[in-house]
Amino acid sequence: MRAVPLTGGPVELRGALDVDITSAGVMPRRLPAWTEEQYQDPSVYAATLMPSGVRLVFRTDACELEFEVLTSTGQLDGDPRPRPTGVLELLVNGALAGRRQAPVGNVLRMAGPRGAQRLIPGEPGLVRFAGLPVGMKDVELWLPQQTPTELVALRADGDVLPPLPDGRRSWVHHGSSISHCIEADGPTGTWPVVSAALGGVEVVNISQAGNALLDPYVARTIRDMPADLISLKTGINIVGLAAFRLRTFGPAVHGFLDTIRDGHPDTPLLMVSPVSCPALEETPGPTTTGPDGKITAMGDPAQVANGALSLAVVRAELERIVTVRRPRDPHLHYLDGRRLLGPDEADDLADGLHPTAPAYRRMGRRFAAHAFANDGPFR
Template structure:
C-alpha cells in the first residue's frame, strides 16, 4: 500500500469550498473561510462542516483502497451510544460498489440540545475497500452527510491519478435541512446527489440545516462560484424560525436573486418552494418538538392576515416573484416543492418535517424528471 497526499496531489476534493487544517489532517467546509466572521448563529459553522455532497475524486488501477478519517459525533448524557457516524460511499465509474459506516472518532457529550459540550477525544479510523474492479477506473469516495469528517490519509495498492475532465454541467444548490438530507441512508442517497446522478451533473450542495435564511454571504458565494445550473430551495427555515414577515421576505428574496444574477446573469436558476409540512402549511412559526418527537407550530394562524408567514404564503410569494422577474429574466424558473413531496405523502415525514430516506430518493428522481427533462429548466442552458 502506498500513501497519496490528500491536498496538493492527484486527488480532487469536490463539494467543499474550504479545507481547514487540523492537527489530524484537513476538515472540508462547504462555505468559504471568509464567511465565518458573518455567522450570526454558531449552528451555521456546524452545518458547514457536515460534508453533504463532499467527495474525493480520482482515477486509479488499485484493487484495494484505504481511507483514514477522524469523525466527530454527538451523544446526549443518558443515551447508551453516540449518534451514528453515517456512511462512506464508494462509487466506481458512477456505480455504488461499497458502503461502510464511518469509524467512530471524537464524541461531543452534552446534557441536552444547546448545552455545553464536553469533548471525549477519539482516534482516526480506517475504512478499507477491497476487491475493486481491475484496470483504470474513476473513483469517488463520498463522506457521511451528517458527520464532520477530517481527512487524514489515502492509501492504495496501485497508481492514483488526477481525474479527467468529463464535461458535466456544474450545478450549485442551496437549501435547508430538506436539501442537506441528514436522514438519507447515505451520502449518495441525498436527493440532490440522486438528481445529479440521473441528470448527469456535478453538484455542489451549500444547504444549511436550520439556516436557510437568505443570508447575503451565501448569495455572494453562489455569485462567485463557477456554475452552469443553480437552484434554491427556501422557505421552511424562515417560517420555522419566524425569520421574516411578508413585508421583509419579498425584498430579501429579490436581493438574494439579484446578487446571484450579478455573477450569473443568464444561468438557469430554479427556485423551489417548501415541500409539504402539515404543521406549517397554514400556520406561522416558531416551531417546537412535542413529546411525540414531531414538529408543532407555535404561531397563531390569525397572524397570517397581518403579515406572518406560513409555508403557503411563502409558496405564493415565491411564485409571484419569479413570475414577475421572468419578464426580464427568462432563465429564472419556479417549482412548487409539493411536486417533490406532496400532502398525500406526509406519512413519509417521521418527525412531521424531515423526509424519510426513501422519500429523499423519490424527491431526487422527481427533481431530475422535472429539471433535466427535454424541456426542463436545466436543459435550456444558454
C-alpha cells in the same frame, strides 16, 4: 500500500468550497472560510462542516484502498451511545462498489441539543475497500452527509492519477435540512445527489440544516463560484423560525437573487418552494417538538392576515416574485415544492418535517424528471 497526498496531488476534493488544515488532517468545509465571521449562530459552522455531497475523486488501477478518517459526532448526556456517524460510499465508474460504517472518533457531549459541548477526543479510524476491479477506473469516495469528517490518510496498492475532464455541467444547490438530507440512507441517497446522477451533472450542495435564511454571505458565495445551473429551495426554515414577516421576506428574496445575478446573469436558476409540511401549511412558526417527537407550530393562524408567514404564504410570494422578474430574467424558473413531496405523503415525514430515506430518493427522481426534462429549466 502507498500513501497518496490528500492536497496538492492527484486527488480532487469536490463539493467542498474550502478546507481547514487540522492537527489530524484535512477538514472539508461547504462554505468559504471568510463567511465564518458573519455566522450569528454556531449551528451554521456545524452544518458547514457536515460534508453533504463532498467526495474525493481520482483514477486508479489499485484493487485495494485504505482511508483514515477522524469523525466528530454528538452525544446527549444520558444517551448510551453517540449519534450514528453514517457511512462512506465508494463509487467505481459511477456504480456503488462498497459501503462502510464511518468510525466513531471525537465525541461532543452536551446536555441538550443547543447545550455547551464537551469534547471527548478520539482517534482516527481505518476504512478499507478491497477486491476492486482490475485496471484503471474512476473512483469517488463520498463522505457521510451528517458527520464532520477529517481526512487523515489515503493509501492505495496501485497508481493514483487525477480525474479526467468529463464535460459535465456544474449545479449549485442551496437549501435547508430537507436538502442537506441528514436522514438519507447514505451520501449518495440525498435527493440532490440522486438528481445529479440522473441529470448527468456535478452537484455542489451548500444546503445548511436549519439555516436556509437568505443569508447574504451565501448569496455572495454563489455569485462568486462557477455554476452552470443554480437552484434555491427556501421557506421552511424561514417559517419554522418565524424569521421574516411578509413585508421583509419579499425584498430579502429579491436581494438574494440580485446578488447571485451579479455573477450569473444568464445561468438557469430554479427557485423551489417548500415541500409539504402539515404543521406549517396554514399556521405560522416558530416551531417546537412535541412529546410525540413531531413538529408543532406555535404561531397564530389569525396573524397571517397581519403579515405572519405560513408555507402557503411563502409559496404564493415566491411564485409572485419569479413571475414579476421573468420578463427581464427569462432564465429564472419556479417549482412548487409539493411536486417533490406532496400533502398525500405526510406519512413519509418521520417527525412531521424531515422526509424518510426512501422519500429523499423519490424527491431526487422527481426533481430530475422536472429539471432535466427536454423542456425543463436545466435542459
